[in-house]
Each structure stands twice: as C-alpha cells, then as structure tokens.
Amino acid sequence: MIDLKYLQNNFEEASARLQKKGVDADTLTRLKTLFAELKAANAALEAAKAEQNSMSKLFGQYKREGKDITELKAKVDANKEAMVPLQERAREAEEALFSLALAIPNFPDNEVPEGKDEEENVELRRVLEPRSFDFEPLEHWALAEKNGWIDFERGVKLAKSRFAVLRGDAARLERALINFFLDTNREKGFEELCVPFMNNAQMLQGTGQLPKFEDDLFKVEGEDLYLIPTAEVPLTNMYNNEILSEDALPVLMTGYTPCFRKEAGSAGRDTRGMIRQHQFDKVEMVAIAHPDKSDEVFEMMVQNASDILTALGLPYRVVELCGGDLGFSAARTIDLEVWLPGQNKYREISSISNTRDFQARRAKIRFKDGKKNRLVHTLNGSALAVGRTLIAIMENYQNEDGSIEIPEVLKKYM
RNA sequence: GGAGACGUGGGUGAGUUGGCUGAAACCACACCCCUGCUAAGGGUGCGUAUCCUAACCGGGUACCGAGGGUUCGAAUCCCUCCGUCUCCGCCA
16 A cells, blocks of 8 residues: 555655556545545544543542432433444545555656556566577477477366466476476575465455455455465565564565466467466565665565576566556566567566565554664565476477477476 | 364463453563672663654554444453364364
C-alpha cells in the first residue's frame, strides 16, 4: 500500500509519480478525500468514546460510594445511542478507504523510464553472443516431441489445458536446474527455505496479489488458502507482522516452489509449448532490506540471476521496465530475457523487483531503527524460472539431429 | 475428524464474584549512580498502532489468539473461528 500521509502532504508530486503507472488523478483525489473523511470520522467517534469512558468510570465510582446513578445512567445511555451513527460512519469510511487504497499500485522510482507497455522498456545490455546455426533451429515444442521430453497431451488429460508432463531426461534436467539454482543462491548467502505451497488470504494481501488479482489465483475450495503464484508470497511473508532487529538485515532467502497461475487475461498468448503454463517451477530470491541499502541488494540480486545465465552459457539481455509495464507492487524492475533461437526472440526468464516499503506496509514488516520501528524494503526476483530455462537450454543447445547437449555446469547434477 | 485442557506485553507468569489492570511480579534489555574486582548494590526506563500537536513533550482512542455479542463499563460473561497441548481415530 502506498503511504497515505505522503499522498496527503505531497499530492501533486505523488499523483505525478503514479501517472507513470497509469493511475489517474481523479482516483487519487478520491483517495485523499476518503483519507480525510476517515480521519474526521474517527476523531468524532473517539471523542464520544472518551466521553463514554470517563462517564463509565464515574459510574463505577458512584456505585461504590452508594450514590444515586439514575441521572448519570440517562446521560451515559444517551451518549451511547449517539455513538451508533458515528460508529457506522467510521466503519464505512474505513471500508471505502481501504478497498480503494489496496487497489492502488506502488509508486515507480523517479528513474523508471516513461512508457505505456513492454514496447517501451529500455534494453540496458546484452550478454553473450547468440550462437549462429548452420541449420534452422527448432522451437522447443518440436524438440520436445523429437526427444519425448514433454507430454502435453497427458498433462491436459491429467489436469486441463496449459498443464504438461516432463518425461525422462527433461524431468531430470528440471530437477538438476532446481538444484543448481538453489546451490548457487545459497553460495551467495541466501538461506534455503522449503515453504508451504498454499498461503492464506492475509499473506496474499501482504505481497499485493489480493484483493485486486484474485482472478489470477487458484483458490482451495472451502479453505482460506490459495495456491501460491510465486514463492515471493511465502518468502516475503515469513516476517509478516514482525519487527526485525536492524542487524538481522538484510534477510536473504531462496526457495524452490511450483507456482500456480490462472493466467487470466492471457488467453491466446503462448498457447503452444511450455512458455505459459498454469503450473511451473521457479527458484526465487527474496530479500528484506534496510531502506537505505535496498538498492545495493537489488543490484546484487540482478547480478546473481545474470551470473546464473552466464554460467549456463545462455545469451540474454538486461531490460529496465518502463512505468507502464511495471507490476503492481514494484517500484523498479529489471527483467532478464533469454535468447530463444527457435522463436528468434528474447523472452523473460527472470524478473527482479524492488517494492520499497509497499509490501512492507501491507505486511507490517518492520525493523528497530534505534527506538523507532521503520518499514523495511522488500525485494524479490527469480533465479530462475525453471521451465523457461529448460526451454532455453533446449533451443540453444540443440543439434541438427534434434538431440540436446547438457550445459557443462549441469553435468554434475545429472 | 472426535473428546478434554488452554491461548496475557521480548520471556516466565499474576489477574476469571466484570469497574481502581494497558495490565502486578520476576527475568531479559537500555541508561545512570555506587562500589571495585571476577562477584554484586541502588535508581530510572522499557509494547504496538493511530489521532491532536512543531515535537519520539503531553493528551485521546484501540489492542490481553482473531472476529462478533451482552453491559454504563470486559483480559475477565456469551457465540464463532484460528492455534497449542493431551488422549483417540486416520495417515506419508
């Protein structure tokens, strides 16, 4: 959630910043009004409560002293009655404010480039030269078929469309990649965690998936549980509603989880192959950082994900997302896009974001800064998306006969 | 899933005939004083959120697992849910 006090006190600046993310000024004006209304409603209610409390105290005193209470009782009853509409007004104001506030995306950093959508993202650099083929490189689904690596039909039979089964060496490669990623992250200082793959609604709200993006999530029937769309949810919320000591920062965590997404709104995109599935594996990095240090941590995370791609010998480019392409919670995001020779384009394989205090405010993650509690900064990033790495290896390491080489660094894992 | 017990501040732990308890005491922690040597004495402070205010000075409100209810007034009574422990059932 954005800082409502900041919005109130620096309205022009705040609304200019959010325009980059496509939030119109009217919405923000409404938000500001609702905030003021809530404050006024609460002030009135709290004054009445103070009155009630002091009269109640007197009431007890009268009874102890054996005084007559009929007059006081009348006053206190009247005040109680008068509080009912105040209570209602405060409740409504709060509901209106938060239902709107929770749907407002995070401020982008000032350095984030302007832009409407992914077309206007800024390429920062390319790493590793794409290999030149003396034959026509195939797309991963064709290679999958040749090698018997991915059983799309049976994935659909077992679940529904956009589910797949990996078989044989593909399944082993998937597992090898997970191990390689986790080992690498651990060597960089990330603690490895194995977390629940279902989280409750409060956690999903903490990281920003709820309430706005409920349609993208798989919900467990009859339970307050959702299948996680990313390990960012459980990892970040490890410290939900906690106060960390300053010297515990930064907290660096990594974990492998499957991720479950309905992919609502992406009908018709990437329907062929395994680029966009309802379930996919990912190894995630999450950092909880001191607000003054989150930029350093961010750079470290980008570097780490990049190093993994380099180690795998996969060509990629580093892209800074423009305001319009930035996710709901992100203040800044860098994507790593891996080269897919079969598709002849770069495709996202990692996304590293700094959410600043946006998630921390929702999830109430603070640290002790001297005597005071301050919100931390939270960061997350894939290192890496496993299924897409598998695809990238297939397409980049293919031979003319359709066979696929295993990258050197993975051999010890196979 | 069934039965019983329980859920208080960083920790231990008082507080269940509703009011003087936002919450004793002890420990831990922080600062100060005394003392002076491997041990200890004294003092003060020590939850979170939010509002008023220039203010982390003062004051209001809320919070004793969560959410409702009864009442002038609830940590204390009632309901629902969550969790913990024990026994049973089930199971990797």
